[in-house]
Amino acid sequence: MNIGDVSARSGLPVKTIRYYEEIGLVKPTRGTNGYRAFGEKDLHKLAFLGRARALGFTIEDCRALLALYEDQSRASSDVKRIANEHLAQIESKIFDLKAMRDTLSHLIDECAGDHRPDCPILENLSTPPLRH
Amino acid sequence: MNIGDVSARSGLPVKTIRYYEEIGLVKPTRGTNGYRAFGEKDLHKLAFLGRARALGFTIEDCRALLALYEDQSRASSDVKRIANEHLAQIESKIFDLKAMRDTLSHLIDECAGDHRPDCPILENLSTPPLRH
DNA sequence: TCTTGACCTTCCAGTTACTGGAGGCCTTAT
DNA sequence: ATAAGGCCTCCAGTAACTGGAAGGTCAAGA
Numbered sequence: 001m002n003i004g005d006v007s008a009r010s011g012l013p014v015k016t017i018r019y020y021e022e023i024g025l026v027k028p029t030r031g032t033n034g035y036r037a038f039g040e041k042d043l044h045k046l047a048f049l050g051r052a053r054a055l056g057f058t059i060e061d062c063r064a065l066l067a068l069y070e071d072q073s074r075a076s077s078d079v080k081r082i083a084n085e086h087l088a089q090i091e092s093k094i095f096d097l098k099a100m101r102d103t104l105s106h107l108i109d110e111c112a113g114d115h116r117p118d119c120p121i122l123e124n125l126s127t128p129p130l131r132h
Numbered sequence: 133m134n135i136g137d138v139s140a141r142s143g144l145p146v147k148t149i150r151y152y153e154e155i156g157l158v159k160p161t162r163g164t165n166g167y168r169a170f171g172e173k174d175l176h177k178l179a180f181l182g183r184a185r186a187l188g189f190t191i192e193d194c195r196a197l198l199a200l201y202e203d204q205s206r207a208s209s210d211v212k213r214i215a216n217e218h219l220a221q222i223e224s225k226i227f228d229l230k231a232m233r234d235t236l237s238h239l240i241d242e243c244a245g246d247h248r249p250d251c252p253i254l255e256n257l258s259t260p261p262l263r264h
Numbered sequence: 265t266c267t268t269g270a271c272c273t274t275c276c277a278g279t280t281a282c283t284g285g286a287g288g289c290c291t292t293a294t
Numbered sequence: 295a296t297a298a299g300g301c302c303t304c305c306a307g308t309a310a311c312t313g314g315a316a317g318g319t320c321a322a323g324a
Contacts, residue, residue: 004271014272015312023310033319035272044258051257056232059310069254076251080243083236083253090233097226100188104219111212119208121215122201125183126176136300146301147283155281165290167301191281 001038003028010046017046025049025063057086133170135160142178149178157181157195189218 007014020026021036026045028036038046045066052062064082068074110120139146152158153168158177160168177198184194196214200206242252 002272019311048257054232055236055257056229065254065257069258072249074249075247076243076249076253077245077247079251079253080240080245083240083243087233087236087240090229090236094226094229094233097188097222097229100186101219101222101226104187104215104222108212108215108219111208111215113209113212115207115209117204117206117208119211121208121211122197125180125187125197126201134301151282
């Protein structure tokens, strides 16, 4: 399979696949013309990577997960630990974003949004937060 | 004020302030010794930047907000539009993260997390999603 | 056979918003 | 006089790609 085929079948952009080779996540062989030659296993790996990335795992997480996936003797607890750490990070991001959203939507509600220059959004940003 | 003083009073790292100067967000004058000399206005601007960044506005958002802030004639609707666009991005990030969290925590629940090799997390990642 | 267009290759640079470090000058206190 | 600490610039690195230039390859149609 050429890179265009794996791209179509895995859903990953061609550039991304080349990048994944560069950082050692996949190791396709080369044909006599210099083209990368991918096998079904590579395709499988790339699809795995695409799904793990879509779940927000970092590349290094993915590398670890792939290693665990290919290690017949690993315990499921190893995988669970990585997943749990990642879950905690996601939860904390959600928490932070919710706080931002609440503050921001509060400010937006208070802003008239008309032609007048008064704007609570800017006023809030320009004033140090009050400490109680 | 030297950069260390504005850093302490604005809460921004020294490196960050230099970077903000580099990209033109602040323009401190220079003393004869080459040191940056910041005024109260610069401090105010930097604090503004710190708060806007904490709300997740991008640097370019901040640049626009600062320009609006310094423009006496701008309408509050201009600011409100930027804030609303940003709010929509935040909402969508929260949505995506929640979807990730739900999928991931579901997988984690199903994983025994013991010494055995079977792991639903990896199985899911290695299997194309079912289409109904 | 020639040409066209779609693929493929490598390499370089840019993205975001900083952060770390090296090497060196300046200031202040002892 | 010297030592500590603050300040300066410049270079490089981070995460995970993405875009583009310059050029080789392949398959199909005229």
